[in-house]
Amino acid sequence: MSAADRVYPPSPTLDAVTAFVNRECRLLDERRFDDWRDLFTEDGAYWAPTRHDQKSPEEAVSLFYDDRVTMAARIRRLKHPDVHVQVPESRTVHLVSNIEAEAVPGEPAGVRAYAAFVMAEYRHTEPRWYAGRYEYSLRRSEDGFRIALKKVTLVNCNAPFTSIGVYL
Amino acid sequence: MDGLMPPPARPRPAFTDEELRTLVRPDRVHRSLYTDPGIFDLEMERLFGRAWIFVGHASQVPNPHDYITTRIGREPVIMTRDAKGAIHVLSNRCAHRGVSVCATDSGNTRHFKCPYHGWTYRSDGTLASLPQRRSYPHDRAEIESWMSLARAARVDEYRGFVFASLTEEGPDLETYLNGIRHSIDDLVDRAPDGEVAFVGGCSRYIIRANWKLQIDNGVDLHHATYTHVSTLDDDGRQFSRHGGGPRIMVDGKKSIDWEPFGVVGFPYGHGYQGRPPVETLPSGPVYEEYVRRLEARHGVDRTRQILNYDRFNSVIWPSMTFQAFGQHIRVVRPISVDRTEINVFPVALKGAPEAYNTGAIRSLAATHSAASMIQTDDIEVFERAQAGLQSGAHDWVLFAGHPGSEEPWHEGGWRGQGTSEFVSRIQYAENWISFLCGGNGNERG
Numbered sequence: 001m002s003a004a005d006r007v008y009p010p011s012p013t014l015d016a017v018t019a020f021v022n023r024e025c026r027l028l029d030e031r032r033f034d035d036w037r038d039l040f041t042e043d044g045a046y047w048a049p050t051r052h053d054q055k056s057p058e059e060a061v062s063l064f065y066d067d068r069v070t071m072a073a074r075i076r077r078l079k080h081p082d083v084h085v086q087v088p089e090s091r092t093v094h095l096v097s098n099i100e101a102e103a104v105p106g107e108p109a110g111v112r113a114y115a116a117f118v119m120a121e122y123r124h125t126e127p128r129w130y131a132g133r134y135e136y137s138l139r140r141s142e143d144g145f146r147i148a149l150k151k152v153t154l155v156n157c158n159a160p161f162t163s164i165g166v167y168l
Numbered sequence: 169m170d171g172l173m174p175p176p177a178r179p180r181p182a183f184t185d186e187e188l189r190t191l192v193r194p195d196r197v198h199r200s201l202y203t204d205p206g207i208f209d210l211e212m213e214r215l216f217g218r219a220w221i222f223v224g225h226a227s228q229v230p231n232p233h234d235y236i237t238t239r240i241g242r243e244p245v246i247m248t249r250d251a252k253g254a255i256h257v258l259s260n261r262c263a264h265r266g267v268s269v270c271a272t273d274s275g276n277t278r279h280f281k282c283p284y285h286g287w288t289y290r291s292d293g294t295l296a297s298l299p300q301r302r303s304y305p306h307d308r309a310e311i312e313s314w315m316s317l318a319r320a321a322r323v324d325e326y327r328g329f330v331f332a333s334l335t336e337e338g339p340d341l342e343t344y345l346n347g348i349r350h351s352i353d354d355l356v357d358r359a360p361d362g363e364v365a366f367v368g369g370c371s372r373y374i375i376r377a378n379w380k381l382q383i384d385n386g387v388d389l390h391h392a393t394y395t396h397v398s399t400l401d402d403d404g405r406q407f408s409r410h411g412g413g414p415r416i417m418v419d420g421k422k423s424i425d426w427e428p429f430g431v432v433g434f435p436y437g438h439g440y441q442g443r444p445p446v447e448t449l450p451s452g453p454v455y456e457e458y459v460r461r462l463e464a465r466h467g468v469d470r471t472r473q474i475l476n477y478d479r480f481n482s483v484i485w486p487s488m489t490f491q492a493f494g495q496h497i498r499v500v501r502p503i504s505v506d507r508t509e510i511n512v513f514p515v516a517l518k519g520a521p522e523a524y525n526t527g528a529i530r531s532l533a534a535t536h537s538a539a540s541m542i543q544t545d546d547i548e549v550f551e552r553a554q555a556g557l558q559s560g561a562h563d564w565v566l567f568a569g570h571p572g573s574e575e576p577w578h579e580g581g582w583r584g585q586g587t588s589e590f591v592s593r594i595q596y597a598e599n600w601i602s603f604l605c606g607g608n609g610n611e612r613g
Contacts, residue, residue, distance in 0.1 A: 050369055060368050064533055065530055085548040161372070161373055162538065163547045164539035
């Protein structure tokens with residue numbers, strides 16, 4: 001089966017993936033971080049590398065590499081009254097587009113999804129913009145998809161950044 | 169060959185030496201040190217243009233003709249290894265019209281060729297080829313003297329850490345580093361093979377604040393209670409790579425006495441924070457294998473000595489800060505009076521199990537990246553300091569804690585109480601003011 005054959009044309013699966021990704025990003029915009037974390041599998045991870053072709057979080061440093069345990073620590077911190085980098089807190093809007101979904105050979109429950117995104121963030125001085133690509137490793141379960149990996153590759157992932165206080 | 173000389177301050181020095189001396193008192197400095205562009209210009213010329221500045225690690229250029237690009241203050245430079253294995257720190261500026269001859273962060277090349285008129289330089293900085301050579305009637309010696317890449321006046325290294333000074337004057341590197349070399353030893357000795365390597369890329373963050381705020385913070389233990397309070401778990405402990413970090417709060421109240429952990433300072437402004445009270449030391453099979461390899465090389469007693477965790481963050485003034493136990497170094501790169509770039513390099517211990525080193529790479533995402541949980545607290549505080557220091561309501565930034573209580577220390581220098589601010593006092597009142605007035609540091613006031 002070639003890669004092209006695996007691509008889902010407009011289909012119930014692509015529609016479901018699109019709805020899932022839209023919701024995942026809305027949970028971040030609404031700062032519903034616990035609900036957002038629940039989207040991940042028990043061994044799931046959220047990863048933002050510093051290299052465009054980075055293969056793993058161990059090959060080079062990353063902006064984010066949160067497994068569920070680290071996610072819990074980060075989310076707990078985001079609720080703390082003295083999380084200085086979020087006083088005042090960020091308002092964000094994620095725009096997600098160019099969503100594609102493909103089957104994963106040998107993994108009947110697996111779906112890989114790709115999307116392009118722009119995130120606008122406003123805190124207390126100026127708006128900031130992030131752009132890049134999302135790559136999701138999803139697993140189907142009885143109650144919908146779960147995220148095994150969300151990889152966020154910013155178009156400028158190797159640049160120096162001012163503080164990033166929330167998930168991209 | 170022309171030296172790589174610091175540029176004249178632009179505009180003309182805004183401060184005379186006498187005026188500069190009014191800005192620094194033994195226990196405080198004027199806020200203009202953090203906010204005045206004229207002071208920043210002078211710092212780039214007289215401090216970063218004279219002191220020993222960290223350039224890179226030899227492991228970043230392991231092979232002949234490897235290079236990295238960086239800056240010394242405002243000077244764009246290339247650190248190269250030539251055909252014979254010698255390291256050079258060269259100006260990234262064509263001798264002809266000033267075009268930078270290298271546009272990438274790192275790589276390997278025998279020749280740097282200017283994209284403008286094709287002037288080409290060898291990896292040792294000498295001129296390799298000059299198009300339209302006949303249009304220059306000058307003799308060979310003259311051509312080589314002013315048509316090669318300029319170079320740092322002095323380059324030296326300590327256990328692979330390469331420093332450069334843009335002036336011939338001043339102390340040699342060994343004298344300049346003095347007691348802080350023990351912190352470098354503390355890092356490098358942790359490698360079973362006795363060498364470290366910068367592999368695993370570079371995490372870069374921007375502080376919209378003056379560079380000195382990062383350095384001040386590097387010898388400040390006390391801030392953790394307040395700045396990092398949101399990183400504590402139910403038990404009041406800060407998370408850390410090896411589990412249970414220091415217990416800082418109990419029932420919402422500060423529960424730690426930082427004083428016994430101490431802070432150590434040395435001539436030329438270097439210093440380190442004593443070990444924070446981490447109760448859970450590393451464990452697990454990877455760590456055990458690491459210890460076995462150290463013991464195989466050094467024996468049990470020396471290994472115990474090497475693994476003794478007696479210091480947290482070290483500062484080599486004014487250009488770097490690092491954690492031996494945390495296996496990373498941070499390079500402080502001033503950009504303008506209110507903007508600084510920090511480059512964070514994970515450090516691999518050669519001879520350690522791979523998983524031990526990759527663990528260090530991975531954990532930086534949680535602790536020191538631009539999106540990390542600890543560094544972002546500090547960045548926020550630095551930026552709020554930059555905002556607050558615009559105010560003329562108070563003119564002074566205070567480093568007045570524990571006056572005169574530091575005692576001589578066996579590594580040289582002095583040791584003070586954990587919340588003592590004496591290391592900053594050494595930096596400003598004995599070194600910053602010395603360099604800014606044209607001296608070479610270590611001016612005991």
